[in-house]
Amino acid sequence: MTVKTLVFGHRGYPAKFPENSLAGFAYGLDHGIEGLEFDVHLTKDQVPVIMHDERLDRTSDGTGYIHDYTLAELRQFHLAENEPIPTLAEFLTLVGTHDVQLNLEFKTDKIQYPNIEKIVMGMVHATPLKHPVIYSSFHLPTLKACQKLAPNEAYCWLTGKPVVNAGAFVANEHLAGLHLSHYQDDVPGDERIWTVDDPKEAAALFRKGVAGIFTDDFVTMTALRDELTV
Ligand code: G3P
Ligand code: MG
Structure with a gap:
């Protein structure tokens, strides 16, 4: 076993904190999390915010679509445990210079937010x-x-x-790799797998030496990886 698989907290640490919450991210950063995956949308006034769904209903006390609210309006709603809906700016400030690999997922498969790429990347590049x-x-x-x-x-x-x-696809699209729900043995570049919460599946992926896994419980999976990886 040569490659050490990086363990990403999928939406932070949802096994113990509200998903995509500053509390979950902060706990991870304070407890040696190696990677953080999080999901980004735009508000009506084009502020990047972190949430998985396009709608507020499942994970907050709000209802309707994120893009129908300005940030100021969105602030009236909260996640579980009275956590605020994080902005990307707040998240980046929290991360600061921690030794953590970030994976920013653009949630644009259902809604195409105009200019999200420029807004988000400008903010990241300024940090x-x-x-x-x-x-x-x-x-x-x-x-x-x-x-x-x-x-x-x-x-x-x-x-x-x-x-x-996969080889031709990754090369033609100039990708660094693929993030897949199931392992594939012909992926050039980085292969990361989501969402891995089953220890048996994780152990097999650690043995194969994939670049990363996304898990809801980074504490358990990091300990398992360390136990299995020399
Ligand atoms: O980025 C990995 C994973 O988060 C993709 O699926 O639906 O959890 O954002 P989803
Ligand atoms: Mg995601």
Whole structure:
């Protein structure tokens, strides 16, 4: 076993905190989390905020679509445990220069937010982080738009389906790799798998030496990885 798989907190630490909450992110950062995955949308006034769904209903006390609210209006709503809905700016300030690999997922597969790539990447580029961010999206055109703005960064396409001719696809689309729901043995570049909460599945992926896994319980999975990886 040579490659050490990086363990990403999927939406922070949802096993113990509200998903995509500053409390979950902060706990991870204070407890040696190696990677953080989080999901980004735009408000009506084009402020990047962190939430998984396009709508507020499942994870907050609000209702309706994020893009129908300005940030000021969105602030009236809260996640569980009275947590605020984080802005990307707040998240980046919290991360600061922690030794953590970020994976920013553009949530543009259902709603295409105008100019989200430029707004989000401008904000990230203005922040002195320790490691370059990995950008991902289920919506390939979003990654293509990002590549035009910043060609030399790491872009990974997300998909829940097997990728046919993965080698040619990754090369042709100038991707750093793929973020998949199931392992594939022909992926060039970085292969990261979501969402891995089953220890048996995790152990197999650690043995294969995938670049990363996304898990709801980074504490358990990091301990398992350390136990299995020399
Ligand atoms: O980025 C990995 C994973 O988060 C993709 O799926 O729906 O959890 O954002 P989802
Ligand atoms: Mg995600």
